[in-house]
Amino acid sequence: MTAMLGRLGWAVADTWTITRRDLTHWVNQPAQIVIGLLFPVMIVLMFGYLFGGAVALPGGGDYREFLMPGMFAMTMLFGIETTFAAVAGDAAKGVTDRFRSIPMSGSAVVAGRSVADLLNSVLGLAVMVVCGLAVGWRFHEGAGRAAAAFALLLLLRFAMLWVGIWLGLVVGRPEMLAAIQILVWPLTFVSNTFVPPETMPAWLAAVAQWNPLSATVAAIRDLFGNPGPAGASFAAEHAVALALAWPLALIAVFAPLATRRYRDLNR
Amino acid sequence: MSDSPGTAVLAEGLRKSYRGSAALDGLDLDVPAGAVCGLLGPNGAGKTTTVRILSTLLRADAGRALVAGHDVARDPAGVRRSIGLVGQHAAVDEQLSGRQNLEMFARLSHLGAAARRADELLARFGLADTGRKPAGRYSGGMRRRLDLAAGLILRPKVLFLDEPTTGLDPGARNEMWDAVRDLVAGGTTVLLTTQYLEEADRLADMICVIDHGRVIARGTPEELKSRLGGDRIDVVVRERRDLAAVTEILAKVGLAEPRAEPAVRRVSVPVEERVAALGDLTRALRERDIAAEDIAVRRPTLDEVFLTLTGGRS
């Protein structure tokens, strides 16, 4: 019992040490994190003001109010790149091996990564909320439903964390980040993030509607009371359920895959 | 083989294959506590695989290994508390300063005074005044020293060094050698892999030559030199045109094909019995009226031993 508590104590302490390592990166290389935080802001400005004027929402409503929930979810999706780069970088540089050769808690490597990446995403969300408020976005359904929306966003980020860890361990080469970005971008565009799927050709609309990202975006538009497509598809009607189900399904698949991959590093 | 308390590293019949091809093919190792064992072998011999198995990073397909008395398969945590690992590439966080790296690894190794330990090691490896500079901006030699410092954090009983000086300039290499000698004076057992014979010769008390995943010879540097190849005779001729004739003579006198180095007008060959061989040689030279500038009987260099053992591949 005391041995177990002792181990748990070390796991917590080691998790904090690994988390602090990432926080130290932020302090040491502030430019890197600032660029990461400002990139989605740039996209908001680009779409909100440059392209947005040309978008007429089928159900009416302000485009920037429509856009912001999509941007929140996109920021969570981009987290996959942060996680991937960190995990692949550690594997390639031998830092992962160093962790595996010292008497630290093995689970702390992943737990510390989770805490650091979630903190990073909370910060990213905060920046985006400020940005949203500045461009005229509001939440209209009360603080409780807004909090639920942010919880759904962090759930999506948590799912992306496991996908990112798995990809990072499998690929193991940080220079492949560009390839990951090429995969992430279409996922963002073929969704309800920038335009309502109703405006797309039917086959593309079907893909966009079933995109996990769309589930979260549709759900939080509803929770924030922002304009969204009025469509009567199954995906649109069960948005919140899907915004829970998709990330949970991804976690159920990728958490065991990533864990097994980590354990199999000794093969 | 025994696993007495005097044994720091013991490996028996280690095997490891990657997709059907054997990286380790029944490797045995026995390093007494406090010794420096040089694992010497050409590229691809299985050195890194051995180190990774002994440091619990890799699981062997067969065989067993004890490090500081702990079984690597059954008690990896025990092994990790007793070892330091300095891999082939510096494994430090490039976005952290040297001090931040060492403090992190000290905390993760569950040492009490992490900051103090970091300071000690920074001072010892001449990194005390690197300030907040991230390790990614260190020179190759500094990064290697930081890596070594990280491997020493928990005052290991056994230190693994995988090609510690590969890619370092001669100055940094000498610093690394001095650091290893200091460690050994402090009683740490060192298992070091290298492709450089000179390095093994200078640092190691015992050498295991490995090739194709097996130990093909072991002993002190001196033993290896005397046991393998025996004495050699070098002949340096005055005129380069005599090289062919001397090579012919030495082929008769020696045990193996003579090796000619035209650039220095030298031919050398291993011999069985040096006095008799020297007699035959001088007689033959006189008969053919060849002027030798120098004739020397000497022990082989470790280089020559290595070439003999690995069949000329290196």
Ligand SMILES: Nc1ncnc2c1ncn2[C@@H]1O[C@H](COP(=O)(O)OP(=O)(O)O)[C@@H](O)[C@H]1O
């Ligand atoms: N992860 C791996 N996958 C496939 N083959 C490997 C792997 N690691 C090592 N090998 C092979 O195993 C053999 C031994 O490699 P290694 O232990 O790295 O040799 P050394 O360190 O002596 O150069 C080589 O033939 C190498 O190609």
Ligand SMILES: [Mg+2]
């Ligand atoms: Mg190697």
